[in-house]
Amino acid sequence: MRSEQLAWLIRRHAVEMTHLSGGSHIGAILSVADIVAVLFTEIMHFRAPEPKWSGRDRFILSKGHAGAAIYAALAECGFFPTEELKTHYQNGSRLSGHVSHHLPGVDFSTGALGHGLSAGTGMALAAKMDGKLDHRVFVVLGDGECNEGSVWEAALFARHFGLGNLVAIIDHNHMQSLDWCEKTLKMESLADKWKSFDWDVKEIDGHDHELLKSALISQALPPRPTVVIANTIKGKGVSFMENDILWHYRFPHDGWEYDYAVNELHQFKPDGVVDPYTPTGIPNPQLPPDGEGVPGDHTMCATYHPSFVEV
Ligand SMILES: Cc1ncc(C[n+]2csc(CCOP(=O)(O)OP(=O)(O)O)c2C)c(N)n1
Numbered sequence: 001m002r003s004e005q006l007a008w009l010i011r012r013h014a015v016e017m018t019h020l021s022g023g024s025h026i027g028a029i030l031s032v033a034d035i036v037a038v039l040f041t042e043i044m045h046f047r048a049p050e051p052k053w054s055g056r057d058r059f060i061l062s063k064g065h066a067g068a069a070i071y072a073a074l075a076e077c078g079f080f081p082t083e084e085l086k087t088h089y090q091n092g093s094r095l096s097g098h099v100s101h102h103l104p105g106v107d108f109s110t111g112a113l114g115h116g117l118s119a120g121t122g123m124a125l126a127a128k129m130d131g132k133l134d135h136r137v138f139v140v141l142g143d144g145e146c147n148e149g150s151v152w153e154a155a156l157f158a159r160h161f162g163l164g165n166l167v168a169i170i171d172h173n174h175m176q177s178l179d180w181c182e183k184t185l186k187m188e189s190l191a192d193k194w195k196s197f198d199w200d201v202k203e204i205d206g207h208d209h210e211l212l213k214s215a216l217i218s219q220a221l222p223p224r225p226t227v228v229i230a231n232t233i234k235g236k237g238v239s240f241m242e243n244d245i246l247w248h249y250r251f252p253h254d255g256w257e258y259d260y261a262v263n264e265l266h267q268f269k270p271d272g273v274v275d276p277y278t279p280t281g282i283p284n285p286q287l288p289p290d291g292e293g294v295p296g297d298h299t300m301c302a303t304y305h306p307s308f309v310e311v
């Protein structure tokens, strides 16, 4: 499967899964879809029928609230049937809202932000001590997640031990759960911060598959860990969700929200992909209530969250 095809399927599954379950974080899932798709199609070594294969690269989605992205990728890569995706968030399902290691293909449970890089650093150190130098560890973090002090402790540790087999990828969508990152706790310049920790820093467009591939492709093991700052858009691919903080928690409801999301995805469906839910899109989409187009941009909206006070 091509990376563009997997990215589209991740987005389509995610709209369906959050719609069916009433689950949150669609904006975060759409944001990271291209990163996950490139890793699973072009970069990582794994064997779906043998999830614990010792030669596999390790992957941690540290921003575990975007679990649906990894569930969709694993299912499309053959770790379990895509039909199981419909159980997302349901009682008894293996597909909990945040990522669970009870699922084949997942090595580490995440959801409490700030732990993934520490765990990945340990995995990378273990691989180095075992002489498995071609075995790499990929950790995807959110930019808001980088507010966590544990991220920087792991960054120090990984550089000290020269873990060239460790790659952190930051989904830099400039938003976190309730507002822009810059209004919550300033992190810029993110690149300068990682440089000052003596990591190898690459900054790219996190929706450009060619750039992602060339930033992540295996090369002679560097003496230091690598961080890829992937500039992204929260909600990427569904216009009324893009850069709108409402869609951190809101799910696509029945009616125009679901209909428009599906039809917008259909506008850029790659060749050779079949939509498993609505093969031809939604023929008679419902309109937004005012009939004047899709409302958007709830960012900075005082009425969205009662604790919001503009300073
Ligand atoms: C330790 C911890 N604190 C708070 C939360 C609640 N929470 C879930 S998602 C989120 C925002 C994360 O923002 P970011 O890392 O930028 O990810 P994005 O959704 O933008 O991809 C927060 C604060 C959490 N999951 N873990």
Ligand SMILES: [Mg+2]
Residues within 6 Å of the ligand: 142, 143, 144, 145, 171, 172, 173, 174, 175, 176
């Ligand atoms: Mg973010």
